[in-house]
Amino acid sequence: MRDERGNVHIGAIYGLATLFVALAVGVALFGSRVDAATATEPTHAAHGATSTADHAHELTVNMPTTRKAFLDDPEDLVAVAELPLIKGVLGYAPNVAPPVDRDYRAHVEIELEVTEEVMRLADGVEYRFWTFGGSVPGPMIRVRQGDFVTFTLQNHPSSLMPHNIDLHAVTGQGGGAEATLISPGQQATFSFTALQAGVYIYHCATAPVGMHIANGMYGLIVVEPKEGYAPVDKEFYVVQGDFYTKGNFGERGLQDFDMQRAIDEDAAYVVFNGSVGSLVGENAIFAETGDTVRIFFGNGGPNLTSSFHVIGEIFDNVYVEAGGLVNHDVQTTLVPAGGATVVEFKTDVPGTYNLVDHAIFRAFNKGAVGQLVVTGDHDHVVFTERTDIRPYVPADGQ
């Protein structure tokens, strides 16, 4: 799977929206979201005399700013049986799953296969990964708020371990963990409604949970708000994870999981997208000057909080903890283990922009570095490159 990552140019391209328009739309939508949730009192008559309506009323009173489905939108009351059936398309990092591009609810079917396979962790270093979809991170799942999702998890017969999935986008027992626990050679299905918009981690939750996550079992499910995310030129999918091997960083060969090291939170590797160098050199992600870029960034952990930063860029928008709050003009954003964020920025000048965990020894000594290569025209008002270099002699002549 990771060999197929070459085609990194494919972000989502929606057209030629300028940054100004993108920002304006984003701000406007965000604003209207808040207004809708705070100002609109759902009436019981509109929902029918059902427990759903009562429930919605309570939620509105208690949580006036939530964007939860079933609060006040008539489309949420369409019966599941009447929703169009859609097969979910997955996105393998650094590529995203295609944007939803729908203004109606759907019944989305998702199939995800669990495998255990030896893959590259770093040059000369292999690791026995436990995966969703044969890759680390697992593929991006993308639905629209209010969608009814029927989720099937398949455990490949060659697996040694039972596995399951806890999707943080799910409201219900274990996020689906209990419903999806499957032995090798089994599959299980359950359904849920994506009640709340946001970007959510999913991960395996089979005992010992830490070991399943440490072996690579995590990914992102994007629940787009009903109005969608504002169009951008490029979208990317990056997930950070920490790995605990018997050998130290770079020690060659097939490395076993080191339980004590994991307990001590003494990561040998901290990487983006499952391996050292997954976003570097020929694997870098690309954009052109003037592009608006969105990165869906998750942190699988299992232990470390990420200080996510792009060297030489300032995030125009950060969806704080991937929720409904959008911050602006941010240098570095914290992403907790088992959490995510969405960052947006416009590329103004060409260069190689390093994505890092700014807990910086992780970047330069443990692997947490990626590259966004931006090509295109220079703008010497924004940035000149070097204009002069010469010997420096302090005034006192010393």
Place this chain on the structure above:
Amino acid sequence: MSTFTDIFRKAWRPLLLAATCAFTGPAAAASMAAVDGGLVEPLFPIEGEGATVVAAFRIDVLPVTNAEFLAFVETHPEWQRGNVPQVFGGAAYLRGWASGTDLGALDPDAPVTNVTWFAAAAYCEARGSRLPTEAEWEFVANAGFSSELGRNEPGYNERVLSLTASRDPVPGPVGLGAANYYGVYDMHGLVWEWVFDIGASFNTGDSRSDGDRRLQLVCGGGSAGAVDKSDYAAFLRYAFRSGLTGDYSSGGLGFRCAN
């Protein structure tokens, strides 16, 4: 609790030592080790439920092999692939065999896998024995390589975890690894094994505590209530058993007999 158990085990030590021997059983020439029992702590102790007392028992030194299972189905054709009703055989029963009585490319000395609980139980019964209980199996699995309690051996938990998590999905011949304190082989490095009381990892008869235990294993409750939080191999074993039903079979699951 562990301190109490350790004291209890020490008190039993002379008996355990005296009883540790191998002998050739009368049926099917299976080599068994005698174990004089003791206490097995549950992975997740539940209030009001102490350690399980395990009485003296004997257990196969090796997992049952393909060759041994072939001999069984030759004399018990009702357990040949194709003759077994779906409810007892399941979909993957003896997958990989060339025919009902032909191992095909399978290694005769490798442990038999793709067997359901029903088939494993029938095999043991035909031999005049039975499947070990979960407590018996865990009692043997908790033994060290040189002493009666593995966790007292330096690096034991790590060694067993590595054996458990790093094994080949296609198991090789039995008996190649190190024998444990009781002279029993392959408890960790080869295949999962059926136990008599499948579902015991959940099924205590108390639905509330069943739920608690299940949640601990599958919903990220993690090791909050576990006795030995660093015994990851035990978590893997209990988690594996927790998902099983009698008609399940897979290429990584075999068995051995006890009595």
